Amino acid sequence: MLSEDLIGAIQQILILGKGDQGRLEYLLDLLQKGKPLPDSDKKYLQILIPIYLGPKDPESYQKNVESAIGKLHDEIKELREKIIGIQRKGFEKYVGRKAVLFFVTVFVGWNALQSYILPILSDFIPNGILQYIFTLNLVANYLNYSQVVWFAFLMLVISWPFIGSIHLAKFIRSRKISK
DSSP states (O other): OOHHHHHHHHHHHHHHTOSOHHHHHHHHHHHHTTOOOOHHHHHHHHHHHHHHHSOOSHHHHHHHHHHHHHHHHHHHHHHHHHHHHHHHHTHHHHHHHHHHHHHHHHHHHHHHTHHHHHHHHTTTSOHHHHHHHOHHHHHHHHTTOHHHHHHHHHHHHHHHHHHHHHHHHHHHHHTSOOO
């Protein structure tokens, strides 16, 4: 359907007071500005226009309603398939990687901040056990790499804003209107 015809159809549906008024006004604005409609809105109009602007005889109206219901069933089926696909791709695995990185950061940070945590814990934990609470430092000191813990913590802390910005960019890109 040409955009001028679509504009006219949307205006007629608005005059009838049918459909989602806010959504229809938004779509009308997009079309008047010459912008493309998102696929979901195209499907919405493909269902809505025949129902309210199609032939007025009861048979045609019933046929249009049945067609709209069929399209909605197909869309629901498609959404179910997409959800199953997302589940198969391992959403839990994706989230799990970030959780592991978070706990590694906390563990390394715990050891890197030992000099600040030690005075607080020394009142509650005996000195003989205290050294074993900071296992990473124990290993690093044994290997004469005591500054490596601080360096690792610094790298992990610096990496979080970059990881966040990458995911934010992906999120923004996924929300752009498809042409």
